[in-house]
Amino acid sequence: MADTNNLAELGGDHPSVHLSTAEPAPAVSSADAALMDPDAEDEELTSEEEEEEEAEEEHHDNDNDRDSAYGESLQASDMASITSEITKHRYENGRRYHAYRDGAYWAPNDEVHNEQQDMAHHLWLLTFDDKLYLSPIATPQNVLDIGTGTGIWAIDMADIFPAATIKGVDLSPIQPSWIPPNCIFEIDDVTLPWTFHEESYDLVHIREMFGSIGDWDELFLQAYQTLKPGGYLECAEHSVTPVSDDGTVGPDHVFTRYGVTMNELARRRGKEFDVWVTLEERMKKAGFVDVVAIRKKWPMNGWSSDQKEKELGRWNQLRVSQGIEGFAMRMLTTVGGWTPAQVQIFAAQIRAALRDRSVHGYLDVIVVYGRKPESYEKSY
Numbered sequence: 001m002a003d004t005n006n007l008a009e010l011g012g013d014h015p016s017v018h019l020s021t022a023e024p025a026p027a028v029s030s031a032d033a034a035l036m037d038p039d040a041e042d043e044e045l046t047s048e049e050e051e052e053e054e055a056e057e058e059h060h061d062n063d064n065d066r067d068s069a070y071g072e073s074l075q076a077s078d079m080a081s082i083t084s085e086i087t088k089h090r091y092e093n094g095r096r097y098h099a100y101r102d103g104a105y106w107a108p109n110d111e112v113h114n115e116q117q118d119m120a121h122h123l124w125l126l127t128f129d130d131k132l133y134l135s136p137i138a139t140p141q142n143v144l145d146i147g148t149g150t151g152i153w154a155i156d157m158a159d160i161f162p163a164a165t166i167k168g169v170d171l172s173p174i175q176p177s178w179i180p181p182n183c184i185f186e187i188d189d190v191t192l193p194w195t196f197h198e199e200s201y202d203l204v205h206i207r208e209m210f211g212s213i214g215d216w217d218e219l220f221l222q223a224y225q226t227l228k229p230g231g232y233l234e235c236a237e238h239s240v241t242p243v244s245d246d247g248t249v250g251p252d253h254v255f256t257r258y259g260v261t262m263n264e265l266a267r268r269r270g271k272e273f274d275v276w277v278t279l280e281e282r283m284k285k286a287g288f289v290d291v292v293a294i295r296k297k298w299p300m301n302g303w304s305s306d307q308k309e310k311e312l313g314r315w316n317q318l319r320v321s322q323g324i325e326g327f328a329m330r331m332l333t334t335v336g337g338w339t340p341a342q343v344q345i346f347a348a349q350i351r352a353a354l355r356d357r358s359v360h361g362y363l364d365v366i367v368v369y370g371r372k373p374e375s376y377e378k379s380y
């Protein structure tokens with residue numbers, strides 16, 4: 001791996017940076033990390049770095065991520081530059097983004113967006129009657145959560161299965177420090193070759209990685225290799241294009257324009273959003289058997305007369321209202337060439353549409369899971 005940003009190059013079979021340990025370590029801010037770097041104090045700041053420092057200060061009051069705990073592996077001096085790298089953020093158009101593997105991910109990692117992600121977690125639980133996963137595994141021992149985000153799913157899993165080890169991996173250091181002792185977070189890029197031990201996990205969980213992955217087949221193959229025989233891969237995704245069964249979301253509706261635009265830009269970027277329709281086939285192609293796909297709907301507000309759908313719709317409305325600027329800003333400004341003001345107007349139009357109950361829009365939602373056969377011919 002030629003890329004010097006690849007943390008996997010720097011360690012043995014466990015390349016990533018552990019962010020949390022059973023004993024929460026003192027918080028390490030980027031400023032602290034810079035102090036740990038022997039080269040840092042002699043360096044003159046470039047104007048870009050100065051800008052970033054100013055933005056960091058500006059956002060300091062709202063920045064709870066500084067509370068993240070960093071494990072002992074980061075306290076060694078030879079790791080200081082990595083500490084600094086992963087704890088940095090990039091600010092664009094008033095939003096905060098990850099800096100490690102800069103530009104790899106399309107959404108912000110600030111408090112506003114992370115709250116949206118936690119609302120999405122609630123929505124997933126509501127959808128599947130509080131089940132954290134649907135694969136038929138009674139007591140998983142080793143679980144891997146790919147693109148763990150705020151770590152909310154991994155933490156819930158660790159609470160429910162105290163004898164299991166749950167590992168969450170993400171580009172962003174946005175996971176909390178006070179976590180169950182059997183939960184581990186690592187910062188890594190899951191599109192790079194995985195270095196987890198082969199055949200060591202009972203469950204690999206992937207949720208809402210749409211728009212983040214260039215090669216889903218490769219991702220699934222890596223999951224296959226990492227799973228024990230008989231282990232499960234489970235993938236939960238949703239569409240970004242609201243549709244309706246009664247024609248109330250027409251071709252010119254702002255929901256349709258949003259979905260078409262986001263999908264087009266994501267395709268141009270080489271990391272599609274519309275992956276939910278392909279998951280079942282891809283899982284079979286990767287070698288998984290007994291693949292099951294379960295489809296649901298998330299209404300765009302409380303328009304439905306069905307009580308459960310109404311509740312899902314209210315939560316989805318709240319989630320999208322909170323998240324819409326973050327969903328759209330980076331994609332539309334960087335890939336689409338829009339101005340931030342244009343994105344804000346578009347977001348306001350979507351928020352207004354979300355309040356209209358005469359439009360019966362919903363998002364398609366899917367969970368697909370499949371088993372790695374107990375016996376198979378090893379091709380890797």
Ligand SMILES: C[S@@+](CC[C@H](N)C(=O)[O-])C[C@H]1O[C@@H](n2cnc3c(N)ncnc32)[C@H](O)[C@@H]1O
Pocket residue numbers: 098104105117121146147148149150151152153169170171172188189190191206207208209212213
């Ligand atoms: C939409 S969020 C989903 C978070 C979490 N799975 C959940 O459902 O709550 C997508 C997450 O994937 C992470 N991500 C995107 N690309 C990644 C990559 N190449 N490697 C690791 N994490 C990545 C982002 O940082 C973000 O936290």
